[in-house]
Amino acid sequence: MSNTKPLVIGALFAIMAALFQSLPVIFSEVFVLFTIFSAIPIYIVARINPKAGVLSYLVAAMLIMIISTHEGLFFLFTNGAIGCSLGISSSYTNKKAIIWASSSIILTVTLSIMNYGIGIPxxxxxxxxxxxxxxxxxxxxxxxxxxxxxxxxDFIYKRLVKYNIFRK
Structure with a gap:
C-alpha cells in the first residue's frame, strides 16, 4: 500500500468514528448505544496500518471534542482506546489471548483514569x-x-477484505 492510501482511509474512518460517537449529541441520548460502533473504524485502520490507526484515533478524538467534550473523553478513554489497542494488537499477532490481554490491560488503565483521575464513573x-x-x-x-x-x-474486517475494499 502506498503512503497516501492509509492516510486517506484513516481520515475517512476517523470521520466515521466521530459520527458514531457523536450520535447522542447530534440527535438524542436514545442513540447512545450506537456509540460502541465508533471503535470499529479505528480498529480497521489500526489493523491495516498501526501508525495510521493511532493518527485516526487522535483525529477522531479531536473532531468529537469539537462537538462534545464529554463524548470526546469517552471516546478517548473507552471506544477509541478499544479500537486502537485491538487493531494494533491484531496487526502484530494472531494469538487471541495476547490480543485480549494487552487490550484489556489498556482498557483497564484508561477506565481507571476516567473513573479515578477525572472523576467520571x-x-x-x-x-x-x-x-x-x-x-x-x-x-x-x-x-x-x-x-x-x-x-x-474481526467479522467486519474480514468481510471488507473479502470484498477487496482495501485493494491497491
Missing part, C-alpha cells in the same frame, strides 16, 4: 469494595468487552 455509579476489588471488576469487564469486540471487529 464509567458505570454510572461508584464501584463497590476496596480499590483492588474495583480494579479487578474493571479488568473483568474489560476482558469480556474486548473478547466480544474482537469477534465483532
Amino acid at each position: 464509567v458505570f454510572g455509579t461508584k464501584l463497590p469494595g476496596a480499590l483492588y476489588l474495583q480494579l479487578f471488576i474493571l479488568f473483568l469487564v474489560s476482558v469480556l468487552y474486548n473478547v466480544i469486540y474482537s469477534y465483532l471487529g
Whole structure:
C-alpha cells in the first residue's frame, strides 16, 4: 500500500468514528448505544496500518471534542482506546489471548483514569469494595468487552477484505 492510501482511509474512518460517537449529541441520548460502533473504524485502520490507526484515533478524538467534550473523553478513554489497542494488537499477532490481554490491560488503565483521575464513573455509579476489588471488576469487564469486540471487529474486517475494499 502506498503512503497516501492509509492516510486517506484513516481520515475517512476517523470521520466515521466521530459520527458514531457523536450520535447522542447530534440527535438524542436514545442513540447512545450506537456509540460502541465508533471503535470499529479505528480498529480497521489500526489493523491495516498501526501508525495510521493511532493518527485516526487522535483525529477522531479531536473532531468529537469539537462537538462534545464529554463524548470526546469517552471516546478517548473507552471506544477509541478499544479500537486502537485491538487493531494494533491484531496487526502484530494472531494469538487471541495476547490480543485480549494487552487490550484489556489498556482498557483497564484508561477506565481507571476516567473513573479515578477525572472523576467520571464509567458505570454510572461508584464501584463497590476496596480499590483492588474495583480494579479487578474493571479488568473483568474489560476482558469480556474486548473478547466480544474482537469477534465483532474481526467479522467486519474480514468481510471488507473479502470484498477487496482495501485493494491497491
